[in-house]
Amino acid sequence: MPDERQEEVMISLEMHYGPIPHPSILGRYEELNPGAAKLIIENGVAE
Structure with missing residues (x-):
């Protein structure tokens, strides 16, 4: 009896x-470049 293999795929969006x-x-931007989050928020609010 051959081994049966099942694959499961999970997709996230x-x-x-x-x-x-x-x-x-x-948060990742802030980790990579401290102060970046503040600038992004200020620019986003200005729009």
Whole structure:
């Protein structure tokens, strides 16, 4: 009896609309470049 293999695929989609990125993305910008989140928020509010 041959081995039966099953594969499971999981797809995830996350969407965000607006001039300011999702908080998790904004947090990554801040980790990479301290102060970036503040600038992004200020620019987003100005729009």
